Every structure is written in C-alpha cells, then in structure tokens.
Amino acid sequence: MNWNPNSIKIKRKKLKSLYALLFFMVSTPILIAQNPISPPGVYIADPSAKVFDDGRLYVFGSTDESELYYCSAKHDIMHTTDMQYWNITKNVFASKGENDQVPYNDAVLFAPDATKKDDTYYLYYCQPDINAPEGVATSKSATGPFTNGKKIDLNGHNQIDPSVFIDDDGTAYYLWGQFSLKMAKLQPNMTAIDATTLQTDIITEKEHFFHEGAYLTKRKGLYYLVYSDISREDKPTCLGYATSISPFGPYTYRGVIIDNNGSNPGNWNNHGSIAEFENQWYVFYHRSTHGVRTMRKACVEKISFLEDGSIPEVEMTSQGSGLPLPATSKIDAASACLLQGNVRITRASESNEILSKFKNKDVAIFKYLDFGDGVTSVSIRIKSSDGGKLNLYSDKPWYKKLAALKIEPNQEWQILSYPVKNETGIHALWLETTGNEEELFEIDWFQFE
CATH class of the missing domain: 2.60.120.260 (Galactose-binding domain-like)
Structure with missing residues (x-):
C-alpha cells in the first residue's frame, strides 16, 4: 500500500489510532510533526540530517532496541518532504540477520552518516570493533538498501562516529573520533581516506568540549562543526558547535545549541546535526526514554543565526518544528x-x-x-x-x-x-x-x- 502524505489531513486527536493502523498495515508509517519525530515503538538516535536533490530531508541514525545496550544490528532512515509528515524506511542496512551486508563481523551498528556523489549514495557506518571500527556501503537510492559493506582504513586512528561533508568545490571530507577529532579528505572513490591529508586534534575535549559525534556543514562561507559537547555537569548532554573559515580549522568554540538534560531521569548523551530545509534551519538531536541511557528518540527544533554567525541556544519542546x-x-x-x-x-x-x-x-x-x-x-x-x-x-x-x-x-x-x-x-x-x-x-x- 502506498500513501501520499500530502493528500492526508489528520486531526491530532485521531493520531493514536492512525499510528497503530499504519504500523501494522505499511512498512513506512506516516506521522505528524511533533517531538519526538521517531514514531511510537521506534527508537532512532544520533540523527544526521541530509538534504539531497530530490526535495527530501533524510535523517540517518542508529536504531536502539534494548534498555541494556546502545544501538542494534540495523539502520532505519526517516525522511520528509515538508517537516510535517515523516516516513520511516526500516532495515536499510544490517550487520547481521536480514540484509546483512557486513561480511567481516556481527557487531552492532553505532551512529552513521551518509552522502551522495553523482548517482550513488554512500552510507558510512561504525561498530565497536577495534580492528574494523568504520566502513562504507553503497546504494542507488537514499533509502537503500545499502550493500557491500567494506572496511575503511583509518591509518591507525581507529575510533567511531563517522561524518562526511562535501564542500562547494566537490572536495569530500571524512571526520571521526572521540575526545579528539580526526579529519582527512576522501579519495574520489568515496570509500577510502587520503592518508596524506589526515590531521588529528581538529577540535579537542580540553579546548572545545568535544566528546564525540562531529557533524560538519557550511553556511555563508563559515564552517560549522556540531558535536556532542561535555561542557555542562560533566555529561555530554549538549550539542555544541565551533566555527572556522577552513574545513581543517582552526576552530573557535561558539557555545551550546541545545541541551537535552532533563529529558529523562537516565539521560546521558546527545548527538545530532543542523541542516537547512526550505529556507529554515533546524537542529536534530535525541532524547532518552525508559529511565535509561539507551532507547533514544530523534527530535528537532528550529534554530536561527545572528549576524556574527552565532546560533542562539534553543530549548527542547513538544511541538518540534511545528506550531504549538x-x-x-x-x-x-x-x-x-x-x-x-x-x-x-x-x-x-x-x-x-x-x-x-x-x-x-x-x-x-x-x-x-x-x-x-x-x-x-x-x-x-x-x-x-x-x-x-x-x-x-x-x-x-x-x-x-x-x-x-x-x-x-x-x-x-x-x-x-x-x-x-x-x-x-x-x-x-x-x-x-x-x-x-x-x-x-x-x-x-x-x-x-
């Protein structure tokens, strides 16, 4: 069954029964803009938002499944054409079970990122495997399935949380790391780094409060690094950011965009991104549930920029990108x-x-x-x-x-x-x-x- 989100007008008081109906009838249930944007029963964390040339905004993230551990062996993707109605495509890539595309281990899949070059979409994934922490898979569709997972050689700097950014001149940059950010240019094939360009300590915990989960984008000639920020209460509950006029820096710490502290009694971390969609900028982040650090759900808020390029901190809301x-x-x-x-x-x-x-x-x-x-x-x-x-x-x-x-x-x-x-x-x-x-x-x- 196919649904056209633009043709469905829903009153909020009918949402609960509609959620249940759609959950059992289709693989991509539609839900109205409201935080969390992850649908009931689905726990998508570490949201990396990307806008491609098909008029859609995509959210790539890890999928939580247990109160006992982070993430799972699969990735789901959320996508929207209007920030009001969301679709979810499930199990677009897996490390074991159905759609297993990681031949060299069965480890869970941590936070991913994705991009598009020419007619190919690239999914960059990571796992708790010290010998093969990061890899890449490809697809001809933004919603997969992504296939042929292969390791990425990190030149001895084996950590997690990949991110990729393609600059205006077509140069692709690969970022990863915890506590100290690493960055290198990607080779033209988009599946390997150019080790001769590798730099470490792009940003650090000591100077920039960098914990993990970097995401790079650009606005009006200024590069924005968004990441899990540990500047408050010795917990990485914030999304902080730093800016530079060059992809490799140096970067200046600019502050906090959003803090998810208080969203859940067991809350621990944050991880997200910022993206522009139809002339409005948004911050994507997650909130924990169930009283534990895991079982996290993706959320979104509108953000703005001041004349100096800074981003005023925003609060968590229930309304998300929509009206009250x-x-x-x-x-x-x-x-x-x-x-x-x-x-x-x-x-x-x-x-x-x-x-x-x-x-x-x-x-x-x-x-x-x-x-x-x-x-x-x-x-x-x-x-x-x-x-x-x-x-x-x-x-x-x-x-x-x-x-x-x-x-x-x-x-x-x-x-x-x-x-x-x-x-x-x-x-x-x-x-x-x-x-x-x-x-x-x-x-x-x-x-x-």
Whole structure:
C-alpha cells in the first residue's frame, strides 16, 4: 500500500489510532510533526540530517532496541518532504540477520552518516570493533538498501562516529573520533581516506568540549562543526558547535545549541546535526526514554543565526518544528519534553508510548500548548495503582493552577474528565503528582475542551 502524505489531513486527536493502523498495515508509517519525530515503538538516535536533490530531508541514525545496550544490528532512515509528515524506511542496512551486508563481523551498528556523489549514495557506518571500527556501503537510492559493506582504513586512528561533508568545490571530507577529532579528505572513490591529508586534534575535549559525534556543514562561507559537547555537569548532554573559515580549522568554540538534560531521569548523551530545509534551519538531536541511557528518540527544533554567525541556544519542546500543539486535540503524554523525578516515557505496546512510574512530586512538562480562546475541562486517559492527585499548571514557576485532579485507585485504563480554570493563548503545561512514595500513575493522553 502506498500513501501520499500530502493528500492526508489528520486531526491530532485521531493520531493514536492512525499510528497503530499504519504500523501494522505499511512498512513506512506516516506521522505528524511533533517531538519526538521517531514514531511510537521506534527508537532512532544520533540523527544526521541530509538534504539531497530530490526535495527530501533524510535523517540517518542508529536504531536502539534494548534498555541494556546502545544501538542494534540495523539502520532505519526517516525522511520528509515538508517537516510535517515523516516516513520511516526500516532495515536499510544490517550487520547481521536480514540484509546483512557486513561480511567481516556481527557487531552492532553505532551512529552513521551518509552522502551522495553523482548517482550513488554512500552510507558510512561504525561498530565497536577495534580492528574494523568504520566502513562504507553503497546504494542507488537514499533509502537503500545499502550493500557491500567494506572496511575503511583509518591509518591507525581507529575510533567511531563517522561524518562526511562535501564542500562547494566537490572536495569530500571524512571526520571521526572521540575526545579528539580526526579529519582527512576522501579519495574520489568515496570509500577510502587520503592518508596524506589526515590531521588529528581538529577540535579537542580540553579546548572545545568535544566528546564525540562531529557533524560538519557550511553556511555563508563559515564552517560549522556540531558535536556532542561535555561542557555542562560533566555529561555530554549538549550539542555544541565551533566555527572556522577552513574545513581543517582552526576552530573557535561558539557555545551550546541545545541541551537535552532533563529529558529523562537516565539521560546521558546527545548527538545530532543542523541542516537547512526550505529556507529554515533546524537542529536534530535525541532524547532518552525508559529511565535509561539507551532507547533514544530523534527530535528537532528550529534554530536561527545572528549576524556574527552565532546560533542562539534553543530549548527542547513538544511541538518540534511545528506550531504549538492545540490544547483541544488529543495530546500524547509521551510528547513531554522535560521530566522531573522518577517519571519516564515507556512503551505500553509496540505502537504506543506512555508516561509511567510517576511518584510523589514528579513533573512532566509540555512546551507549548495553544489554548485558543479558552478551555473549561480536561479529559485524561490514566491508570492508577494507589491513587493520588494530579495538579495541572500553566507556565510554572510563574504559574496559574488550572486544576487539582483527584485520581482514585484503578488498575484498568480509564478516561476521566474534570473542570479546569479557563486558560487562553499559548503556554507550557506542567503535570505534577502528589501522593505516597509508591508509583502513582500511568498516563496515555490528555485533551482540553
């Protein structure tokens, strides 16, 4: 079955059933712009965004599958024509099992990158294999399948996280490394580096807070290196950036673009990219779920540039690249952009994610909701073990308390409705729980009226 995203008009309150329907009917489910952009049940991290000449934006990333380890043995690709509707093509490349194209090992696949030269697409992959950490596969389609994986000789500098950038003059650059960035020109065949051009310490942890996951692009003659930045709280939760007038540098550290700290109680790292699409620039990053470092999901925010080329830091949101979420639509609880306490996003089924494990004084925050001309009630799909109170605020700490919902114990999912104080316009929404020290609630969705 083929779907045309431009011909489908979806109300958000119908999304949940549509997600489930599409998940079982087609291999490329369509979903509307909202963070995370990874669909329910799919965990795509380390998003590298690329715009090719077919009018689409592609997100290449690693695919998480377990709470016990990072990544998996396959790669999936997300792509869009309008930043509103997303498609996912699954298992475009694998290191074992179906579509195994890595003949020399069965190790998991870490963060990839991709590019196009002439009529060939190149997927650069990496693995936790000290003897063969990086490789390249090819395809005649941006969505694969990518085949014939082969090792890349890194001239003794064996690390991970490949990235590739093609400059305006056609020169291709290959970047990789942790703590100290390596860079070399690619040979014309795009499958091997020119070792005579190899340079180390392009950026470093000491001088630029570089942790891993570099991504190079160019804007108005200035080269931007975006990478996992360890400048805050001794954790690489930021995407930082440095700029130069030359691909090989020297680079000047410019600051943080986005920090995913607070997205999940087990959050550890960040990894992403920036890209321009239809005259708007975006930052792509990931947020952890499940209360662990793994099970990460790709997200996106709009960014801007000042006259000096700097990028003002942006916050994580639930709305992503779209407009504020209509408060009168059915809003997935899993679109919360900030979590405080024990609460985390978990998978209730293969096609549905929820907020779970709420304890006393836990908070889930949604940015931003559009209450329009006003609301008078809220409906919420919730399950409660011991009962408690769910407080709703707008724009805390400068807040207005919308309601205090008393939730009675109920082991089954139920839809409850409550009156709320009228709110209008655009606001952040805070859900705060009070009760005993046990796990209190699971929340699927809510909707104001």
